[in-house]
Amino acid sequence: MKPAVAVTLMLSLLAFHTASWAQIFVCKDAGGRTLTSDRPISECADRPIRVLDGRGNTRRVIEPPPTAEQKRKLKEQEEQRKADDIVAAERSRIDLAIKTRYRSETDIEMARGRATAPIEEKIRREKSSLTEAEKQQAEAQAEADAVQKKNRQLPAHVKRKLDDAAQSVIAARKQLEEAEGERTQVSARYDDTLKRFRELSGVTAKPLNLE
Incomplete structure (x- = not known):
């Protein structure tokens, strides 16, 4: 190859390479x-x-x-995605626990009974305490009424007895309400478990017998 031709070819290749990479x-x-x-x-x-x-x-x-607004939206989307992932993971964990722990609806109802039994016992005690507190309040009120019938001012100890009885009734009612609320919450959890068990098992709820 002649030197002039070689130089021309080389310059052509260089120009092509430069054009390709520019x-x-x-x-x-x-x-x-x-x-x-x-x-x-x-x-x-x-x-x-x-x-x-x-x-x-x-x-x-x-x-x-991204603009500040776009960054804010992207951050919100990422946080929502993470929250959704957490919810999905928790749902999977619960589903696995349900499938592992229970073989039938009877198993769930038996578990419900075991969980609510001590709560039912607590409710019975709180009802008894409330009955006793209301009885003492009635006795204190009767004592106060008897004094007032005689047009006498209530002695300090009678007033104190009335106040103490009223506070005891309030406390007993609060304890009973808390126990009944706990029973409702526990039963609601087992209702949810039963519903999900049916969904996982492809079983529909049994119709109520209205006869």
Whole structure:
């Protein structure tokens, strides 16, 4: 090959290589003008920038960084995704526990009975305490009424007995309400378990016998 031909070929290859790897940055500024440069364009920092090769073909697009509002929404979406993942994982854990622990609806009802038995006993005790407190309150009130019938001022000890009896009734009622609330919560959990067991087993709820 003659030297002149070789040089021409080499220059042609170099030009082709340069054209293939050259980068041209193109964007539109806020005023709608098309800007071009051989490096990233500062005027389009908040706008998409197309990167062209030497032949004018788009090689890639440089997207602008997200705005503060976009960042906030992305953060909210990520937090929601994490929360949904936690809920899904907890649901899977509960489903596995239900399938592992119970073989039938009878098993669930037996577990309900074991869980509520001590609560039922507590309710019976609290009812008895409330009955006793109300009895003592009635006795204190009767004593106060007898004194007032004689047009006498209530002695301090009678007033104190009335107040103590009233406080005892209030406390007993509160204890009873808490125990009954606990029973409701426990029973509701087993209702949910039974419902989910039926869903996992593909069993529909049994119809009520209204006869």
